[in-house]
Amino acid sequence: MLEVKNIQKSFGKLEVLKGVDLQVGKGDVVAILGPSGSGKTTLLRCMNFLERADGGTLVFDGEHYDFPQISKKDVVRLRKKTAFVFQDYNLFRNKTALQNVTEGLIIGRKMPKAQAVETGERALEKVGLLDRRDAYPSQLSGGQQQRVAIARAIAVQPEIIYFDEPTSALDPELTGEVLAVMRTLADEGMTMLVVTHEMGFARHVSNKVVFMEHGEIVECGESHSFFDHPKQARTRAFLQTLSGELTHAG
Amino acid sequence: MERLWDLCVASFWQILIPGPTMTIPLTILSFAIAMVLAVAAALVQFARLPVLRQIARFYIWVIRGTPLLVQLFVVFFGLPHAGILINAFPAAVIVFSVNQGAYCAETVRAALESVPAGQLEAAECAGLTWGQSIRRIVLPQALRTAFPPLSNSLIGLVKDTSLASNITVVEMFLAAQRIAARTAEPLALYIEVGVIYLIFCTVLTKLQRVGEKRLRVYG
Ligand SMILES: Nc1ncnc2c1ncn2[C@@H]1O[C@H](COP(=O)(O)OP(=O)(O)OP(=O)(O)O)[C@@H](O)[C@H]1O
Numbered sequence: 001m002l003e004v005k006n007i008q009k010s011f012g013k014l015e016v017l018k019g020v021d022l023q024v025g026k027g028d029v030v031a032i033l034g035p036s037g038s039g040k041t042t043l044l045r046c047m048n049f050l051e052r053a054d055g056g057t058l059v060f061d062g063e064h065y066d067f068p069q070i071s072k073k074d075v076v077r078l079r080k081k082t083a084f085v086f087q088d089y090n091l092f093r094n095k096t097a098l099q100n101v102t103e104g105l106i107i108g109r110k111m112p113k114a115q116a117v118e119t120g121e122r123a124l125e126k127v128g129l130l131d132r133r134d135a136y137p138s139q140l141s142g143g144q145q146q147r148v149a150i151a152r153a154i155a156v157q158p159e160i161i162y163f164d165e166p167t168s169a170l171d172p173e174l175t176g177e178v179l180a181v182m183r184t185l186a187d188e189g190m191t192m193l194v195v196t197h198e199m200g201f202a203r204h205v206s207n208k209v210v211f212m213e214h215g216e217i218v219e220c221g222e223s224h225s226f227f228d229h230p231k232q233a234r235t236r237a238f239l240q241t242l243s244g245e246l247t248h249a250g
Numbered sequence: 251m252e253r254l255w256d257l258c259v260a261s262f263w264q265i266l267i268p269g270p271t272m273t274i275p276l277t278i279l280s281f282a283i284a285m286v287l288a289v290a291a292a293l294v295q296f297a298r299l300p301v302l303r304q305i306a307r308f309y310i311w312v313i314r315g316t317p318l319l320v321q322l323f324v325v326f327f328g329l330p331h332a333g334i335l336i337n338a339f340p341a342a343v344i345v346f347s348v349n350q351g352a353y354c355a356e357t358v359r360a361a362l363e364s365v366p367a368g369q370l371e372a373a374e375c376a377g378l379t380w381g382q383s384i385r386r387i388v389l390p391q392a393l394r395t396a397f398p399p400l401s402n403s404l405i406g407l408v409k410d411t412s413l414a415s416n417i418t419v420v421e422m423f424l425a426a427q428r429i430a431a432r433t434a435e436p437l438a439l440y441i442e443v444g445v446i447y448l449i450f451c452t453v454l455t456k457l458q459r460v461g462e463k464r465l466r467v468y469g
Pocket residue numbers: 011014016034035036037038039040041042043
């Protein structure tokens with residue numbers, strides 16, 4: 001469904017993505033893991049053109065695009081097929097929960113208002129927040145805001161949703177409600193590309209795992225074999241530090 | 251003392267009437283045009299549009315760097331020598347709107363930049379174009395931030411319209427000036443006109459409070 005080839009990105013002298021390849025099939029839930037600064041966010045942002053990549057190609061639904069040369073028109077068109085969930089939610093502060101969800105439908109996709117409200121209410125219901133439809137973001141908890149952000153993402157019926165560490169700005173007791181919503185989406189066959197530090201999610205919800213370091217993919221594969229039989233020494237070391245942290249924390 | 255009081259009472263309406271007929275229309279018209287100029291000049295900078303952005307910077311530089319009174323004189327007394335004749339009232343509107351526009355442009359630009367980048371990014375990711383994102387998400391938030399300083403500018407403008415007396419616009423100050431000359435009571439009359447400006451500005455301050463309260467709905 002989606003394929004990225006040899007994507008490259010530098011900030012000044014700093015090479016952040018050194019030619020990354022990635023394939024996502026329909027219904028895949030791909031977890032991207034890796035230490036801080038390895039370029040995970042940058043990869044996601046480049047894929048949705050929030051950053052302009054210096055090189056590489058994108059194949060989306062069989063159509064080919066050159067990252068550095070893509071036109072504004074194609075960017076807007078492709079963005080309508082995708083959705084993005086940010087680490088710090090980025091709900092529109094001047095809109096209610098429902099308006100946050102319907103904005104992309106009414107303005108972006110020219111859907112009639114009544115139909116958009118109905119779609120929006122269904123999306124809010126799915127994340128368990130229909131009763132807060134008229135609340136502004138400032139009146140919602142972090143976990144609730146992120147669930148509205150997920151409702152905003154699913155309402156447009158995207159072909160893929162990008163998640164950038166959707167739970168890492170949340171208190172531990174709030175991550176559960178967000179992860180539960182994401183698990184439901186995965187079960188329903190939504191295609192998702194998820195940057196995460198939640199090993200439970202990567203292991204049990206995603207079907208593919210990509211491990212990145214220093215702007216390169218070190219290892220990728222089926223999530224079971226990735227966790228049970230990591231091939232690369234770097235992957236083993238990374239998983240070990242994580243389990244070490246877990247034992248310390250527990 | 252009683253004579254002065256009677257004089258003030260007698261002249262009150264004569265000074266006040268140019269308020270609704272001159273000072274207020276001049277203020278409202280100028281400020282409305284100024285807002286259009288300000289938002290345009292702020293947006294071309296925010297969007298980093300190559301040539302337009304330079305033009306906006308130049309406009310702001312020139313207007314903020316020269317006295318308002320000089321600008322009034324250039325347009326009303328100077329331009330006729332270049333064959334461009336503009337009546338006093340339209341000349342005042344042009345100068346006040348262009349002048350306020352430059353100051354307010356900086357206010358609006360700062361407010362646009364204070365909106366977190368994630369708001370624009372989220373709007374674009376939701377499938378809105380850049381223009382739609384600005385109009386529906388970024389600009390409304392920016393204008394809320396800019397509301398108190400813009401109210402400040404509006405209050406400043408009310409008082410600045412008194413400068414239009416210098417180019418023969420019969421607004422409140424010129425009305426007071428004429429009575430002062432006729433009665434030879436400058437102290438009483440200039441204090442009186444000052445009090446009238448104070449009343450106008452007090453009303454605006456109250457309106458600002460109401461406006462701020464209404465804009466606070468989304469916390
Ligand atoms: N706009 C930018 N300008 C300059 N450098 C940047 C910019 N964005 C990211 N970087 C740098 O690129 C590198 C990769 O950053 P990125 O945010 O993609 O990492 P990450 O894998 O998402 O890390 P984390 O797990 O901490 O979120 C970092 O060294 C970062 O400092």
